[in-house]
Amino acid sequence: MSPAGKLLAGVELGGTKCVCILGTGPEDVRAVERLPTGEREETLRQIEAVLDRWRSQHGAPRALGIASFGPVDLRADSPTYGFITSTTKPGWRNTDVAQRLGRRAGVPTGFDTDVNGAALAEGRWGAAKGLEDFAYVTVGTGIGVGTIVRGRSVFGMNHTELGHIRVARKAGDKFAGVCTFHGDCIEGLASGPAIEARAGMPASQLPPSHPAWDFVAHGLGQLMHTMVLTTAPSRIFLGGGVLSAQTHLFERIQQELKRSLNRYVEAPELEQGLAQYIVPPGLGTMSGPLGALALAADAEALAKAAPPAVTAASR
Numbered sequence: 001m002s003p004a005g006k007l008l009a010g011v012e013l014g015g016t017k018c019v020c021i022l023g024t025g026p027e028d029v030r031a032v033e034r035l036p037t038g039e040r041e042e043t044l045r046q047i048e049a050v051l052d053r054w055r056s057q058h059g060a061p062r063a064l065g066i067a068s069f070g071p072v073d074l075r076a077d078s079p080t081y082g083f084i085t086s087t088t089k090p091g092w093r094n095t096d097v098a099q100r101l102g103r104r105a106g107v108p109t110g111f112d113t114d115v116n117g118a119a120l121a122e123g124r125w126g127a128a129k130g131l132e133d134f135a136y137v138t139v140g141t142g143i144g145v146g147t148i149v150r151g152r153s154v155f156g157m158n159h160t161e162l163g164h165i166r167v168a169r170k171a172g173d174k175f176a177g178v179c180t181f182h183g184d185c186i187e188g189l190a191s192g193p194a195i196e197a198r199a200g201m202p203a204s205q206l207p208p209s210h211p212a213w214d215f216v217a218h219g220l221g222q223l224m225h226t227m228v229l230t231t232a233p234s235r236i237f238l239g240g241g242v243l244s245a246q247t248h249l250f251e252r253i254q255q256e257l258k259r260s261l262n263r264y265v266e267a268p269e270l271e272q273g274l275a276q277y278i279v280p281p282g283l284g285t286m287s288g289p290l291g292a293l294a295l296a297a298d299a300e301a302l303a304k305a306a307p308p309a310v311t312a313a314s315r
Contacts, residue, residue, distance in 0.1 A: 008300070009054060009061035009105065010292025011047055012114055013068040013097065015089050015141035018043060019289040020050045022058065024297075026125050026283060026290055030058070037069075040092050048104050055105075063108040063303070065295030066098050067117030067288065069142065074112065074159050082111050088142070088180050110299030114138070116153040117291025118281070119146030122237055124294050127282025135233040136281065138240035138288075139220065143187040147231050154231065163187040167222035173215050190219040192242050203241075208248045216242075217249055221256020224278065228261065234269050237281040244285060254278050 007030060012019040018037050023029035031054060035046050055061070071087060073080045082098025102109035112120075119136035122128040128136075128148070136146040143163035147154045154160050164185040177188030178197050188194055195203040199212040206212060220238075227233060243249060254274035261270075269277055281287045 110295030115146035217252035
């Protein structure tokens, strides 16, 4: 174990709950605190209080990692870098998260989406070790995809938002969807709130035989189809509250993907069997919190690699 003062701090900010974590990795977790993600100012004050208390108890962390629900601004040269932007969560639009918490911590700070963080944790410590190309999908309050290509999360003009793609609807599915932006995107059709709106009860209470699962599995199979034909991950990890509580969905999603691809893609990863291709995350429900620690570790490494600032004394 690392001594006090040699630890990393992380914050996984989700749409329903926030997890603060202190440690260095899955074998060295010193503290975990869970907070509800409520009104933004109160939630951020509670996070700051946890970080302040840990600082007094353990010393300043080496770095801080923040893995946040989104969309978020990841452009380092943007004045709103580290902000949550056009989110569906009421009251959180245009919220400064990374800059505010980074200033409070006073240490190198890494920032990314919650799903990218979870994917990076799986690659560093979990079931994706040794893989350069893979994806982590979470199905819970929302649907998000962390995509890793050649060891790095995908980023262009913005981070990817595969949870909001349009998918081919299952025949007979007339559900309007719940996404406030797109209605029947995949998040609007198959997230936890969508399942509850569709079935009239929370996903955790639905038996495996409930007909709502047919539509959910079909939609998620369509999402897998899109991923296979775009970034072509070597493996897909399915996590989040819905999947962890309803494991019968794995086989259904695998079969939906098989039917949808219709033998179009020939690859050893698919030919060895979809039960080995679409799998649970190796870190289980800790993928997300550990993702924040992975971002902290990357921020520390980047700070160490940066050239020293030029000062009057050094010229």
